[in-house]
Amino acid sequence: MECKDINHECTDEIVCPFCGQEFTDSWEYGDDEALGLIECDECGKSFYASREVSITYSTRKANYGTCKNCKDENVVIESYHSSIGRYSGLCVKCGRAEKQRLRKKYIDSIR
Numbered sequence: 424m425e426c427k428d429i430n431h432e433c434t435d436e437i438v439c440p441f442c443g444q445e446f447t448d449s450w451e452y453g454d455d456e457a458l459g460l461i462e463c464d465e466c467g468k469s470f471y472a473s474r475e476v477s478i479t480y481s482t483r484k485a486n487y488g489t490c491k492n493c494k495d496e497n498v499v500i501e502s503y504h505s506s507i508g509r510y511s512g513l514c515v516k517c518g519r520a521e522k523q524r525l526r527k528k529y530i531d532s533i534r
């Protein structure tokens with residue numbers, strides 16, 4: 424694709440092809456891919472806009488097992504790795520509590 428002086432193709436926001444005005448609320452226009460005729464409030468000229476969306480979904484199976492902490496069986500087991508700490512083999516509920524504990528510990532450590 425050739426870039427002319429005003430970059431108005433495949434942009435994050437609607438960009439007026441006449442004056443280059445960027446619409447910061449592009450998502451408010453239309454509700455499907457064809458946004459129709461839009462009037463630029465900067466230069467007053469009208470142009471057609473379309474939205475190029477590509478939404479994809481992917482899924483992956485949750486792991487089931489026994490929580491290391493509360494010993495609940497056949498529950499979703501999660502692992503967590505981040506800069507504040509890590510855990511593995513905890514159910515969602517225990518994982519959440521552990522995440523809070525790690526976060527608190529981390530905040531205390533940088534104080």
Ligand SMILES: [Zn+2]
Nearest residue numbers: 439442463466
């Ligand atoms: Zn304009």
Ligand SMILES: [Zn+2]
Nearest residue numbers: 490493514517
């Ligand atoms: Zn648990």
